[in-house]
Amino acid sequence: MTCPDCGVELVVGSWPFCKDGHEPANVGVQPNDIPGGETLENVGPEPVTFYSRSEKRRYLKEHGLIEMVRHVPVPGSDTSPHTTSWTGVNLEAGRVLAERQAQTKATTPDYKPNPETIATIKQVIEEHHARYGRD
Numbered sequence: 001m002t003c004p005d006c007g008v009e010l011v012v013g014s015w016p017f018c019k020d021g022h023e024p025a026n027v028g029v030q031p032n033d034i035p036g037g038e039t040l041e042n043v044g045p046e047p048v049t050f051y052s053r054s055e056k057r058r059y060l061k062e063h064g065l066i067e068m069v070r071h072v073p074v075p076g077s078d079t080s081p082h083t084t085s086w087t088g089v090n091l092e093a094g095r096v097l098a099e100r101q102a103q104t105k106a107t108t109p110d111y112k113p114n115p116e117t118i119a120t121i122k123q124v125i126e127e128h129h130a131r132y133g134r135d
Contacts, residue, residue, distance in 0.1 A: 030053065032052045032053050032054055033051065033052050033053075034050060034051055034052060034053065034056075037049040037050060037051045038050050038056065040056075043059070043060070043063065043065055044063070089124075091124065091125055091128040094121060094124065094125065095121075095125050098118060098121040098122070098125075101113055101118075102118065
């Protein structure tokens, strides 16, 4: 079969319109099957094996689970267009929370904030300020 507009021979998978050329269509379709199965060991008390993506999606949805997204940077950088690194900690937010806890009254008379936790948070904030400054 040839294109009626430009006369190029069309093959299976060719884009049938001249506007964008006749390159093969690029659709991001993945097969549903998982050859050999995929076993997840941390979705319940026993490992579960899935033989299709739809079966896995259905199981995860029924159990209120979501897959973890791991930050994988582009080689040679620490960024990725697909994920955000969660390794950074907002120390300013930690300082605000620690100060709020230090000023909040306990709900019971015998409750006291854990002094070791407060000391650790203060140490982390001081190290951050020493390394990056106060801003």
